Amino acid sequence: MTTASSTSRTAFAALRRFAEVRPAGERCDLCAKPVAPGHRHLMEAVTRRFVCACDPCALLFAEQPTARYRALPRTPLRLDHFRMTEAQWTALGIPINMVFFTKDGHDGRVIAQFPGPAGATEAFLDPEAWNPLVEANPILHRLRHDVEAILVNRVGASRDYYLVPIDFGFGLAGLIRLHWRGLEGGAEVWAEIGRFFDRLRSMSAGATHA
Template sequence: MSVDGALARVIRSAAGRAERTEAETCELCAADVAAEHPHLYDTGAAEVRCVCRPCSVLFADDGAGEGRYRLVPRRRLRLPPVDTGVLGVPVGLVFFVPRADGTVTAQGPSPAGAMRWEVDPAAWQRLVAAVPQLATMTPDVEALLVNTVRGLDAHWIVPVDDCYRMVALVRREWRGLSGGGEVWPAVEQFFRELTERS
């Protein structure tokens, strides 16, 4: 085989691999998944996994996985303003995830990814007593998402994968020390596009 022929074969092979990796696949059965697809929360790895609809059905109502995988719900619920200052988290763009073991983590986006804090469980319980909707959150897979940056006052119960999308958006759009001119309009657009789902 000529050098030109071998090079062309390598280029075609690399292009084929790039196309295959760009298309998302189910992390359980390797089937292609649509742009809008379900997610599972892997409790062992503390990560969100993409799944196809047929595989997601296996995990509805904690049906399979012996608790290792939890289906991320699709509920989004807009809340009235919530006084999260009592939780002691010093940022205005943050999400709070109650865990199955009773702990609560707060995570805020940054240019390097998510920053993480442990929240005082007693302070969280006081907040839940003041805002009863928070008691309906499913541990590990739903979060209280808050944005009080630049005069906004947005509070939502959302699927945890929405929070990770927001972290990725901030990381992608951040420029320089202050974020630049693109990140905050992009975050505001993210919150405008949130719609309630039940």
Template sequence: MKGPVTESVTRPLPLGRLRELARAATGSAEERHRCELCGEIVPDAHRHLLRLPSRELSCACRACAVLFDRANARAGRYRAVPESRERLPGTPVDDVGWAALGVPVGLAFFVRHDDVTREQPDTGDDCDDGDGGDGGDDGHDADASGAGEGTTVMAYYPSPLGVVGTDVDPQAWERLVRKQPSLSRLEPEVRALLVHRDIGEQWLLGIDECYRLVARVRGTWSGMTGGDEVWHEIGRFFAELRGDGVPA
């Protein structure tokens, strides 16, 4: 496992994808989308596959997505992004624990990366984001530390320039998993822990939901600090999660 780094890396999503995600978030999609495997037209709320090693999100119909839901599909080129959302009980990490994770802001998501794919940037095709659901495979293949051999945890947080990412100290992450065993279910690459410390919420959800949040932040950010509208938009995003999510 690699150790922490001191510099953050900005990983902007392509403008085309950001526009599509923003349209999906506001319900104003202007064109039909198709499954990128079979070509079938898919509804606005559809599944995604993560293509490796490029980490591109691909639109998928339900039939094609199901093919990659099983854990043994991890050995292939595609991984299914889970639909399930799980709100974790309790309060997010305290100030000391958060500082140890090395995240300078109170809104961030954490992803386990296989070391063989970790260095690839986040890129992708023009693809809108679905609204998630209550199904999907949990991919319970992590070890007790929630990290696993050959994986590294990174923290990402939205900014007006895209996604800023930084390595997480492995020991700090292991301490967090010991306090919150649910994090052992953090399936590599496709599932994230999303934390909003200001409102005291933390969720396990698909990585596409996190990119949807990033798109909404970028689309409403103004000035140096973001402005009131960006925080209203973030509040709406979490209200949507509470409306559809299943409490732990």
């Protein structure tokens, strides 16, 4: 499987978290037991594939950071006091105004990925541009490898920053790829993006971090 196709499958799998209607009778991908709405998700470390998990299977992997599967966090956090100047944003060189940042578990480098009609695309990230943000925002020191992301929305007047489970970033990428039409995306995709962030704000209501 190519990197592009693997990323696409990951992005579309992540959309399941945001689907209004979930498949009836969903089951744990590890033990096949039925799972309830709001069940846990795991990420297979090698393939970056997301799987549904019942509570016992999720607990089994929750405290094993080197296991085959990594437990994803459950609750997004709104970073109300995240500090980023316009100059710092420009220095990052991200080609659009949405991006999510992750830490690679193999080498510790920070990866920037932006969503678009092709799915999630990696952007070159200059460490010299990233380091001032880490100094200004200590939470970036604690970003969990592979399973957490900093999701940034700076479209229009928005200046929103969230600490999210990694599948939220791929879910946004999958949503945009699914609904994108023409050169500029079309009204439908922007409506879906708006609903995505409305739901994210609702999910993180009361869960903020300084």
